[in-house]
Amino acid sequence: MGCTRVEERMAAAFGKLKEARVEFSFSLDVRFGGVLFALPALLINGLLRHSEKHFSLPNGFYGLSRIFILIAFMALCRIKSIEGLRRCPPGDLGKLLGLDRVPEVRTLREKLEHLCERGAVSEWSADLSRDWMAGNPDLAGYLYVDGHVRVYHGRQTKLPKRYVARERLCLRGTTDYWVNDALGQPFFSVNAPVNPGLLEIIRREIVPRLEQDVPNQPSEAELEANRWLFRFALVFDREGYSPVFFLEMLKKRIVCYTYRKYQSEDWRRDEFSRHEVKFPNGEVVELELAERGTLLGRKIWVREIRKLTKSGHQTALVTTDFLSDAAKIAGSMFSRWSQENFFKYMMQHFGIDKLLEYKTEPIAETTRVVNPAYRELDGKIRSNNSKLARRKAKFGAIVLEGELEREKVEEYERQKAELQEEISFLQKETDELKAKRKECPRHITFAELPEGEQFSALANDKKQIVDTIKMIAYRAETALANLIKPYMTDKREARAFLRQIFASEADLKPDGENKTLTVSLHNLTNPVSDRIVRNLCQELNATKTIFPGSNLRLVYKLVSDQIRPNQVI
Incomplete structure (x- = not known):
């Protein structure tokens, strides 16, 4: 889907627009529309609570709250990485934010870069x-x-x-x-x-x-x-x-x-x-x-x-x-x-293990690390101890059975002598290694590491932002799961049921006169599921959530609830 809000985008390109206004239009069959059911829980769990205190973005089409909501929606829709946004419908996702389309992957990365530079992520x-x-x-x-x-x-x-x-x-x-x-x-x-x-x-x-x-x-x-x-x-x-x-x-x-x-x-x-x-x-x-x-x-x-x-x-x-x-x-x-x-x-x-960027950061030279020489000595000692335990067990297992024939006694003595020699050698080598380990410092500073052993840390600020929003998304999903569990026979399926809702299509109907945004979820696979959704709608409507950046109160329902009994479909 192409851009439809050309004037705002032109103003943003010249730095004349702080951020695009939230503007919903009547839309049918919006993909991932069910993820709007998670918005009240996301806001209650603090998605936007401290964002303006710690972050700011330069003038542009996509404002701070849109970026945060988008990342949260991506997490709940199981778009596990920033790159995954390339394979999703930008127009449909944009409609869920009150925009014409979501940012390109490159733009989203740039926004995250600004948040890291101008924000206090840890705080x-x-x-x-x-x-x-x-x-x-x-x-x-x-x-x-x-x-x-x-x-x-x-x-x-x-x-x-x-x-x-x-x-x-x-x-x-x-x-x-x-x-x-x-x-x-x-x-x-x-x-x-x-x-x-x-x-x-x-x-x-x-x-x-x-x-x-x-x-x-x-x-x-x-x-x-x-x-x-x-x-x-x-x-x-x-x-x-x-x-x-x-x-x-x-x-x-x-x-x-x-x-x-x-x-x-x-x-x-x-x-x-x-x-x-x-x-x-x-x-x-x-x-x-x-x-x-x-x-x-x-x-x-x-x-x-x-x-x-x-x-x-x-x-x-x-x-x-x-x-x-x-x-x-x-x-x-x-x-x-x-x-x-x-x-x-x-x-x-x-996708908390997903790599978010390829940047690395230097590690402070005063950081204490394990001495590679100590690690090598310790590894050899552990290996020798394992060998010693096996040799001693084998030594103890060799016994003379039956009549004491000369050949048996000679073979017995030969095996015992060989094992005793191996045990003595390993014991002596282990004692020498332990003496060396005792003299070797266990920890050294990072600056003292050999050049071939030094490494950099993976950049963490962007990942911390995204991971924190994923924490909020997980908490929101948990809260919604707790809401629907009383209405479910198998309570273990609550999260799977929510994933089905988030992936479902929905119709969006803004009403400026009554200041509402009606989100009509398409019916699920069976009447039992629809009854659970209706109960969830009642719980969510009771929160009277206002969509951020607008004066529209979110109203949740099923599409079938809008159809009159005698209406021809």
Whole structure:
């Protein structure tokens, strides 16, 4: 579809137009028209709340709010990258914004470049995170932290390799550390091109921010009056298991939940009893739980709670939370899978791993990195230890059986001697490597890296803008899913149902006299689905949402609801 608002575009070309006005026209069968059903939820979740405070754009046809709404609509329509916009109808998407067409990919990239240059991306994201926490103070009291590796296959820089659990491989990439609530909804993420590990990121980047942002923290007087009271809880996987770290956080009155490493022998079955566990999403299950006090590393006493499965396996978790009951702790810990599900869903449907640009950024010379020489020595020691374990196991497995014949004894002695020689050689080599490793510094500054080992970081500002809008889109989709679940038989299909709505066509009917914009969704595949949509329309119409940049109130309905019973179609 070509441009129809020629005069405004000419004015914009000469810098005489701040931004194009929002102007809807009567339109039928607009592709992706159903995505307008998400606009109230997007606005409630802060899509435009702080945008003008932190960003500005030069005069032009496409204003700030149009760009933000477009990126959010793209995410919900599963257009996973900026390049994906090339394969979508620009005219239909433009009608959803009150324009004649959406910007070209090159123009959208230029707008994002302006936003990075003139905006405060991190401050904007932080403001939204604080708003989300303030809106759900109960959920904000339990924060789930985990790293997600974005694999990089490009050639712009030689990023260090890191282990990717979902691939079970070591691949080049960069790590983002996400902070979510118990339902999997994101608060913010921290990019770590040089990955110091989960605990160091929590210590340096996440905890100082949470101490300022988490609402409803107890006062100093309340903390002093109750020694078990805590500010908030951090939940993470075994990567964060560290008695020293637990003690450090407990001094700050922050409790930790994680799975136990180096689990001891199984507990007796009679220690377990049935508990009713309520998960944060409202699901209630019965679990076999047992509890003991455990001294970790001769440093800190923790509560160790174990879950007994039907197969007899015992899953052990440890926590420094001495206030909550065992059932609540188990529900909070085992809700960690909501964050894993979030990563999987965002990769599959929102493309959070997609590369947004090819730019790289230099890394500060004072940044501490792992010494390549230390890493090489450590790798050789680990390899030798594995070989030693196999040789010793083989050595112990060789035994004389039957009658002591001369040939058997000689073969036995020969095999034992060969293995003993290999074990002695490996042990000596390992001891020498350990001595070298002890003298080698584990960390060095980035400036001290050999030239062949140095690398650049992937530019992150544009991706942070787009990823934050994708967080808003995910939260909006979650809110809509919660609205329709009461009307659905299979509540697990709520998000799939919303995807069907977003991809559906709709008719747009602006009414300047009554100041309304009616969005008439085309009927779905069956009457049951249509009934769910009608209930959703009632919920959305109750919000009385005004389309940004206009005075038009959004009215939602099905196309069939406009047809009179005796009307001929």
